[in-house]
Amino acid sequence: MRIGIDFGGTNVKFGLFDEEGNTLKFAVERVADLAAAGSLLETLLDAAARFAAGEKLSRGGLGMKGMVDVRAGGVINDVGAGNEFAGIDLRARFAARLKVPFAFDNDARAYAWGEWRFGAGRGCPSIIAMTLGTGVGCAAVIDGRLFRSSNPASGLLGGHMSIDRNGPECPCGLKGCLELYCSAVNFEKQLLAAFPELTAETIPLKAFFAGAGARPAWAAIKREFIDNLAIGVINVMHAYGVNTVILGGGLMKSHEQIIPGLLEIVKRRAWMVPKGNVRILPALLEDRAACLGAAFLDE
Numbered sequence: 678m679r680i681g682i683d684f685g686g687t688n689v690k691f692g693l694f695d696e697e698g699n700t701l702k703f704a705v706e707r708v709a710d711l712a713a714a715g716s717l718l719e720t721l722l723d724a725a726a727r728f729a730a731g732e733k734l735s736r737g738g739l740g741m742k743g744m745v746d747v748r749a750g751g752v753i754n755d756v757g758a759g760n761e762f763a764g765i766d767l768r769a770r771f772a773a774r775l776k777v778p779f780a781f782d783n784d785a786r787a788y789a790w791g792e793w794r795f796g797a798g799r800g801c802p803s804i805i806a807m808t809l810g811t812g813v814g815c816a817a818v819i820d821g822r823l824f825r826s827s828n829p830a831s832g833l834l835g836g837h838m839s840i841d842r843n844g845p846e847c848p849c850g851l852k853g854c855l856e857l858y859c860s861a862v863n864f865e866k867q868l869l870a871a872f873p874e875l876t877a878e879t880i881p882l883k884a885f886f887a888g889a890g891a892r893p894a895w896a897a898i899k900r901e902f903i904d905n906l907a908i909g910v911i912n913v914m915h916a917y918g919v920n921t922v923i924l925g926g927g928l929m930k931s932h933e934q935i936i937p938g939l940l941e942i943v944k945r946r947a948w949m950v951p952k953g954n955v956r957i958l959p960a961l962l963e964d965r966a967a968c969l970g971a972a973f974l975d976e
C-alpha cells in the first residue's frame with residue numbers, strides 16, 4: 678500500500694492506494710488549519726502519520742507546490758504557505774516519520790504522472806497536463822518518463838508563458854502571462870467584474886460557461902478565453918513535440934463547453950505535432966491526480 682500527499686496552496690490531500698492505483702482512503706485538510714495548530718511541518722507530519730496509522734505502507738510520495746529540488750528533496754522557493762519549507766529535506770522527514778522510502782517532486786509533475794499512469798493519459802506515449810486552477814500548472818510526460826532535468830523549472834512552463842507582450846503585468850515580472858487570462862481564479866475575477874449578475878450564482882464559472890450560448894456578451898468573452906487558452910496549448914505542444922494535452926483544474930468542470938471549440942482552433946493551427954493530429958482530453962482523476970502520481974513517483 679502506498680501513501681501519496683499533495684501539498685497545494687489551499688489544501689493538503691492524503692491518499693492511500695493499492696499497487697493498481699485504486700483509492701483505499703482519501704482525505705483533504707486545509708493548510709490554514711494545519712498552520713494554525715503550530716509548526717506547519719510538524720502538524721503536516723502528524724497529519725500524515727495519523728492518516729496512515731495502522732496501515733501497512735510500502736512506499737510514499739509527496740507532490741509539493743513551488744519550485745523544488747528533486748535531488749535535495751526540498752523546496753527551493755515558493756510563495757505563501759510552504760515557503761517555510763525552503764532548505765528542509767522534506768523527503769527525508771516524511772520517510773523517517775512514516776518509515777517507508779519516500780519520493781518527492783513538484784505538484785504539477787505529480788499531477789501529470791497521476792493522469793498519465795492512471796487517468797486520461799493511460800496508453801498515450803506522451804502527454805502534457807495543464808491545470809487551470811489557482812494558477813496554470815503544467816508538466817509533461819515524454820515517452821513514458823516525467824520530463825525533468827537538473828534545472829528545477831524544466832518542463833513546468835505553462836502559467837508564466839507570455840501570450841501578449843503588451844498584456845498586463847504579472848506578479849512574476851513578465852507581461853501577459855497565460856495564467857492572467859486562463860487560471861480559474863483570474864478568469865473568475867474578470868467575469869465578476871464584467872458581469873455582476875454572475876455574483877448571484879453559487880458557481881459563477883460553471884454558470885458562465887453553461888449560459889454563454891444564449892448571451893452574446895458572454896459568448897464573446899468565452900471565445901476570447903478559448904482563443905487565449907489555444908495559444909498556450911499550441912505553444913506547449915510545439916515546445917515538447919507532444920500532441921496530447923490533458924486539461925484539469927477547477928475550470929475544467931465546464932470542459933464540455935470549452936474543449937470542442939478549443940480543439941477546433943488547435944487542430945487548425947498546431948502544425949508541428951503533426952498538423953491536425955491533436956488530442957485535448959479532460960482530466961479524469963481531478964483532485965486525486967497529484968496524490969496518486971506522488972504515490973507512484975518512484976516508478
Ligand SMILES: [Zn+2]
Pocket residue numbers: 836837838847848849850851854
Ligand atoms: Zn507570470
